Amino acid sequence: MTIAERVNALRFLMNEKEINAYIITSxxxxxxxxxxxxxxxxxWISGFTGSAGTVVITENKAxxxxxxxxxxxxEKELIDSGIELFKMGTENTPTPYQWLSSxxxxxxxxxxxxxxxxxxxTRNLKNSLGDLGIHIVEEFDLIDEIWEDRPALPNGEIFDHDLKYxxxxxxxKLTKLRKKMAELDCxxxxxxxxxxxAWxxxxRGSDVDYNPLALAYALIEKEKATIYLNEDKVPESLVKDLLEDEIEIAGYNSVFNDLEEIPGSANVLLDINRTNLRIFNSISANIIERENPTQLxxxxxxxxxxxxxxxxxxKDGIALTHFYYWLEENLGNTKVTEFTVMEKLKELRSQQEGFVGESFGTICGYKAHGAQPHYHTTEExxxxxxxxxxLLIDSGAQYLDGTTxxxxxxxxxxxxEEQKIDYTLVLKGMMQLSMAVFPVGTRGCNIDALARMDLWKNLRNYGHGTGHGVGCFMNVHEGPQSxxxxxxDQAILKGMITSNEPALYRDGKYGIRHENLILCKDxxxxxxxxxxxxxxxxxxxxxxxxxxxxxxTQEERYWLNNYHQKVYDILSLELDEKHKAWLREKTQAI
Structure with a gap:
């Protein structure tokens, strides 16, 4: 089916079930x-392949x-779909729920x-539409009824993340978590x-692209814990190890019955931002709504x-040194495309010990493509x-011992001259944040301006955040800090690892972003x-x-020269003479 045909099929079902508007999230x-x-x-319903977005379908509009x-x-992917693009955060653009209200x-x-x-x-939706007396109908997965070849549940094997990692x-971890539960009387x-x-x-598992995770829920009690997943995915040896720690395995969908059986007098701790509505409605006990303690x-x-x-x-630095050497040697001598770059990066990373996969889809944006912060290369x-x-390249890898x-x-x-100024101003912002010293208790929003100050002074800016948390052989985007x-209201704490990625984008021309990961320490x-x-x-x-x-500034030159010396000193020990000499040239002091 075309996108228009899928939307029409959905509208037919909506009409059957007397649903006036249907919301499809990401x-x-x-x-x-x-x-x-x-x-x-x-x-599937829209043709838009970005990782974030919400589609709303009514009888006549989408x-x-x-x-x-x-x-x-x-804008490109929605052409001829009949679906209108609403640019969130721009002037006069309603939110999905404001639009529905009208x-x-x-x-x-x-x-x-x-x-x-x-x-x-769900509460946000109800609050936004409350004056209209809107009725919420949450029991229908209408997409399932029209998506004929919908993929099955993922079934990758689950494995133990060894203590050495x-x-x-x-x-x-359960002891620490149960202590927090006791403090909250749960x-x-x-x-x-x-x-x-997973943490x-x-x-760890392989049910999700880029994130080494398994499809699973968990219910933790004072004396035992239960993980809900496809039991066939867990090796017998791992089941035995889990049982030794009073951890049981149960079927993925049996979580609903177990939640319904929790006594009404009990207190259940859960995170309403990370719990779906059907799960929530299965619990008749008293619910304590707090962020999952494990997030912190x-x-x-x-x-x-x-x-x-x-x-x-x-390991990533070694792979990247080999890659950028290869790029310099081959560019102009053989055909190199965005796809070529993506494939070569993955190939060179895969040669490193403990490589499991990429941590997200590589963003390889040449010229104007780099102006799209999350550009995705397609055949077209x-x-x-x-x-x-x-050329802008944003990439990362999952290794057994860490995420890049x-x-x-x-x-x-x-x-x-414009490109050089832009390049330098973005780099200055990255360096200023890298050199930050701040009192304990400082929030990320308190130091974000350090990365933007030189851009602001020159009437430039970027529209996304400067940094996100990064997991350890886990999600490349992790909270609670940013x-x-x-x-x-989350302080940057000792031990947190966060990205540092100021940027600048000139629509139709190019994009510039410099990104390192930074560890918070005393x-x-x-x-x-x-x-x-x-x-x-x-x-x-x-x-x-x-x-x-x-x-x-003199301080920025000092930081960059010291950083380059560190890069050379560490990576050169693992490089052959050819790549070592090349890296020595690239890391010369300025």
Whole structure:
């Protein structure tokens, strides 16, 4: 079916069930960012392939809402679909629910799949449409009735994340979690997010692209814990190990019956942002609504995880050195396309010990493609890369001991004055955040301006956040911390690993983004309190030929030269003479 035919088929079902509007999110039953193919419903109904967006279908209209990362991509992918693009965050653009308020009559029925809608989002919807007397219909997965070849549930094998990588046993993590449950006077803790389940029980899987996770829920009690998943996926030896820690395995869908059987007098801790509505409605006990404690627990890496992440950065740096050497040698001598770059990067990373896969789909944006922050190369958009203009590459890998995420912007020929200024200003912002020293208790929104200040002074900016948390052989996007302009009441804490990625995009021309990962650590104490700072742990050179050195402060030049020396000192030990000499040239002091 064409996109228009799919939308019409959905409208036919809506009419049958007397549903006036139907909402399709980008989520799955675990409120994941990256979802198994079975739950790519929003992509299937609209043709929009970005990772974030919401589609709303009414009897006569259809709209897609997405953020600034995907405006250009969505415009192209929605052509001839009959679906209107709504650019979230721009002036005079209504939210999906504001739009529905203007489109619907009183007493209308709004439907969605209750297993793919969080409790928090449901309340937001009800509050937004409350004056209209809207009726919520959450029991129908209408997409399932029209998607004839819909993928089945993923069935990848689950494996143990060894203690030499995790640094803490399942028993230790459950003990810490149960202590928090006791503080909150909770008898049960339901965990719906796959990354939290994976971290608590030191389990990993392959049910989701890029994230080493397994489709699973968990219910934790004072004396035992139950993981709900496809039991055939768990090796017998792992089942035995789990039982030794009072951890049972149960069928994936049996979670609903177990939740219904919790005594009404019990207190159940759950995160309404990471719990779907059907799960929530299965519980008749008293619910304590709090963020999953494991969100914070796993964000502050232990010493073993930190060393593992640093080792992953070293392996990644070696692969990237080989890649950028290859790119320089081959560009102009053989045909190199965006797809070629993506394939070569994966090939070279796969040669490193402990490589499991990519941590997200590589963004390889040549010239104007780089102006799309989350550009996705397709057969139609793939272009040949030549020795001119700018190439932006944002990529990462999953290793057994850590997760990487790095962006480098590569000048491929002589740059214009404007391009050099942009390149330098973005790099200055990244360096200023790298050098930050701040008091304990500082939030990410308090230091976001450091990365933007030089851009602002020159009337430039970027529309996305500056930094996100990164997991340890886990999700490449992790909370609860972030570095962005929006207010969020979460301090940056010792042990957190966060991305540092200021940027600048010129629509139709090019994009520039520089990204390293930074580890928060102690900076010292004084009579004014305790202070923190960042250690840059990514290991890869910057192309200095894009820099206007006169725009750098002495402190910035010192930081860049020291960073390049560190990159060379660590990576050169693992390189042959050819690559070592090349890297020595790339890391020369400026």
């Amino acid at each position: 989520s799955d039953p675990h409120m994941s960012e990256y979802v198994p193919y079975r739950w790519t419903s929003r992509q 709209g897609l809402w997405t953020d600034s990362r995907y405006f250009l991509q969505a 489109e619907l009559d009183t007493d209308a029925n709004v439907g969605f799949d209750g297993t793919c809608f969080s409790v928090a989002e 995790s640094g803490k046993t399942r028993y230790a 008898n049960y803790h339901f965990v719906g997010s796959m990354d939290d389940v 608590i029980f030191n389990l 627990f796993k964000s502050t890496k232990n010493d073993v995880e930190i060393e593992g992440m640093k080792n992953a950065m070293k 958009s793939n272009v040949e890369i030549e020795k001119e203009s700018i 995420d790095i962006t480098r912007t590569i000048p491929l020929g002589d740059l214009s 570095i962005r302009q929006e207010l969020k 900076a010292g104490s004084s009579e004014f309190g305790d202070y923190l700072e960042f250690e840059t742990i990514t290991l890869c050179h910057f192309e200095t030929k894009g820099i206007i050195v006169e725009l750098l």
